[in-house]
Amino acid sequence: GENVEQHPSTLSVQEGDSAVIKCTYSDSASNYFPWYKQELGKRPQLIIDIRSNVGEKKDQRIAVTLNKTAKHFSLHITETQPEDSAVYFCAASNYKLTFGKGTLLTVNP
Amino acid sequence: EAQVTQNPRYLITVTGKKLTVTCSQNMNHEYMSWYRQDPGLGLRQIYYSMNVEVTDKGDVPEGYKVSRKEKRNFPLILESPSPNQTSLYFCASSRGTSGGIGREQYFGPGTRLTVT
Numbered sequence: 001g002e003n004v005e006q007h008p009s010t011l012s013v014q015e016g017d018s019a020v021i022k023c024t025y026s027d028s029a030s031n032y033f034p035w036y037k038q039e040l041g042k043r044p045q046l047i048i049d050i051r052s053n054v055g056e057k058k059d060q061r062i063a064v065t066l067n068k069t070a071k072h073f074s075l076h077i078t079e080t081q082p083e084d085s086a087v088y089f090c091a092a093s094n095y096k097l098t099f100g101k102g103t104l105l106t107v108n109p
Numbered sequence: 110e111a112q113v114t115q116n117p118r119y120l121i122t123v124t125g126k127k128l129t130v131t132c133s134q135n136m137n138h139e140y141m142s143w144y145r146q147d148p149g150l151g152l153r154q155i156y157y158s159m160n161v162e163v164t165d166k167g168d169v170p171e172g173y174k175v176s177r178k179e180k181r182n183f184p185l186i187l188e189s190p191s192p193n194q195t196s197l198y199f200c201a202s203s204r205g206t207s208g209g210i211g212r213e214q215y216f217g218p219g220t221r222l223t224v225t
Contacts, residue, residue: 001168006151034213043199043216044152089151095159096167097142097214101151 002027004092006100013080014108021103023090024072030092033066033073038102039086047088048075080107111136113217115200121223122190130185130220132200139205141183142167142214143175145196152199158183159205190224197221 003026013019025033034049050057050064050073057064061080066073077084085107090100113134122128134141142157144167154167158177172194174186183202187194198221201214 036214043218044214045216046213049213091152095165096157097154098168099144099152099154101149 002098004098004100010104012106019077021075023100025092029094032093035075036089037086082107115217115220119221125189128187132183134202138202141202143185144199192224195224
């Protein structure tokens with residue numbers, strides 16, 4: 001089955017800096033790669049996603065890149081703000097959805 | 110309001126006592142799924158359903174059952190709960206596509222289950 005590895009498990013940055021979270025996946029059949037943000041005590045919410053026929057996607061301060069050959073994808077957050085502090089999950093999907101173990105991002109004012 | 114609802118939100122039960130967690134969505138979504146979330150392990154898919162009467166195992170299906178008799182409902186059944194099923198459970202739904210999920214999953218509020 002699919003295996004998704006996510007790094008780092010914790011990330012601390014200063015407000016205004018950039019944050020990068022990286023994921024690798026194992027199943028070449030995976031074709032959809034979402035990123036979810038989960039604030040403490042809340043449900044996960046989609047922040048950005050990318051499909052296998054696209055290499056990069058950007059939405060304001062958030063961008064995702066996908067390298068299908070290397071089977072890895074990354075989340076980039078620029079100009080981080082304290083409200084970006086949360087746990088971020090990457091995932092890979094065909095019909096099943098497999099999540100990484102999460103990255104706790106802390107943005108220090 | 111478009112939403113996914115789960116009931117109950119909190120449940121404490123004893124080993125072996127059958128229970129059902131309900132999940133309902135009002136967005137006419139084809140795809141529904143159950144996940145469990147445990148510290149350090151992230152979210153793991155238990156079962157998913159591509160449409161009515163079509164269900165399949167996720168990564169951690171042991172000890173769970175599901176059914177999809179109606180499009181809007183996708184209950185999770187624990188026939189004989191054990192302490193290792195103590196967890197936070199999320200139901201989610203999305204539009205389906207021919208090639209897989211390919212769409213945003215909308216998550217319910219979560220059900221915190223404790224089995225003693």
